[in-house]
Amino acid sequence: MTLLTDLKKGKRGAIAKAISIIENDQKEARKLIKQIFSKTGSSSIIGITGPAGAGKSSLINVTSVELRKLGTKPAVLAVDPTSHVTGGAILGDRVRMTESTDSGTYIRSIASRGATGAISHSVRNSIRVLEYAGFNPIIIESVGAGQTEIEISNIADITVVVFNPHTGDSIQTIKAGLTEIGDVYLVNKSDLDGASQLYDAVRDYIGASEKNPIILKTSTKKNRGISEFAKKLKELMALKKKTKKKQELSQLESELKDIVLNNINEKITTLLNSDKTYAKYLKKLQAREINPFEAGDKITKALLK
Numbered sequence: 520m521t522l523l524t525d526l527k528k529g530k531r532g533a534i535a536k537a538i539s540i541i542e543n544d545q546k547e548a549r550k551l552i553k554q555i556f557s558k559t560g561s562s563s564i565i566g567i568t569g570p571a572g573a574g575k576s577s578l579i580n581v582t583s584v585e586l587r588k589l590g591t592k593p594a595v596l597a598v599d600p601t602s603h604v605t606g607g608a609i610l611g612d613r614v615r616m617t618e619s620t621d622s623g624t625y626i627r628s629i630a631s632r633g634a635t636g637a638i639s640h641s642v643r644n645s646i647r648v649l650e651y652a653g654f655n656p657i658i659i660e661s662v663g664a665g666q667t668e669i670e671i672s673n674i675a676d677i678t679v680v681v682f683n684p685h686t687g688d689s690i691q692t693i694k695a696g697l698t699e700i701g702d703v704y705l706v707n708k709s710d711l712d713g714a715s716q717l718y719d720a721v722r723d724y725i726g727a728s729e730k731n732p733i734i735l736k737t738s739t740k741k742n743r744g745i746s747e748f749a750k751k752l753k754e755l756m757a758l759k760k761k762t763k764k765k766q767e768l769s770q771l772e773s774e775l776k777d778i779v780l781n782n783i784n785e786k787i788t789t790l791l792n793s794d795k796t797y798a799k800y801l802k803k804l805q806a807r808e809i810n811p812f813e814a815g816d817k818i819t820k821a822l823l824k
């Protein structure tokens with residue numbers, strides 16, 4: 520299969536095609552994963568999250584350049600919450616991320632529309648494609664908005680949370696649950712007013728936590744703190760490699776559960792449409808001869824017999 524050969528060589532066209540298959544064609548995606556799965560699982564996955572506009576894309580752009588200088592070969596997956604492939608936000612990312620593209624970093628946006636399980640599926644398997652193509656680390660950008668960000672932190676080996684002094688609600692955001700997931704906290708846009716206060720607040724609020732995260736000030740505009748951030752990432756990659764095994768086991772277990780539950784859901788949904796017991800109790804329910812719970816129990820019992 521030439522796609523595999525080209526993927527292995529890290530050819531851009533092949534990677535793009537493979538990720539499109541992952542996103543759009545379940546049947547082909549299965550075939551592809553079947554062929555590459557055993558050769559994946561060893562790259563470091565870095566999740567970069569934080570409020571919209573914090574500077575995640577800009578940071579990834581300049582940090583990738585530094586990471587390449589340190590001898591790694593990063594690739595980027597941007598999980599875009601607002602739009603699919605033609606959307607404006609992605610174009611914005613493309614523009615801002617040109618620098619790292621020029622230097623050889625592979626960058627790709629994937630849409631996060633649809634069921635949350637679908638996002639995990641796309642991200643997990645796109646990661647596998649990039650691993651097979653020889654990239655390490657794989658950086659995932661996601662906006663810190665609820666479900667997606669939590670899923671990403673489950674997939675990532677290293678989680679980086681980005682704040683900036685311009686969003687007045689930053690401390691609120693900090694309190695709203697981003698406190699536990701970070702291995703690294705960045706106060707970005709340190710060239711702007713308020714960065715020092717925010718840095719102090721983050722350090723007071725998060726620095727004392729058990730995880731003992733790294734907290735850094737960065738500015739992509741002034742190129743401050745970026746090489747230090749890249750160095751810390753490289754150190755963390757080495758450190759996490761030792762604990763990766765355990766994390767990987769639980770990640771694979773939750774993926775397996777997702778798949779099994781999805782499969783069952785699909786099967787049962789099809790089954791119900793032609794099931795006699797279901798039809799019978801549905802009618803009774805609609806005639807108000809039985810209540811929903813009782814009808815549900817009867818149908819479930821019959822199905823699981």
Ligand SMILES: Nc1nc2c(ncn2[C@@H]2O[C@H](COP(=O)(O)OP(=O)(O)OP(=O)(O)O)[C@@H](O)[C@H]2O)c(=O)[nH]1
Nearest residue numbers: 570571572573574575576577662708709738739740
């Ligand atoms: N002053 C200043 N502006 C910055 C810095 N980093 C990024 N910006 C600006 O902040 C804006 C948002 O940057 P992005 O990198 O797109 O932020 P993002 O977090 O990826 O945004 P979304 O993907 O939309 O959530 C852009 O206008 C950047 O030029 C910085 O260090 N200092």
Ligand SMILES: [Mg+2]
Nearest residue numbers: 575576612660
């Ligand atoms: Mg972005």
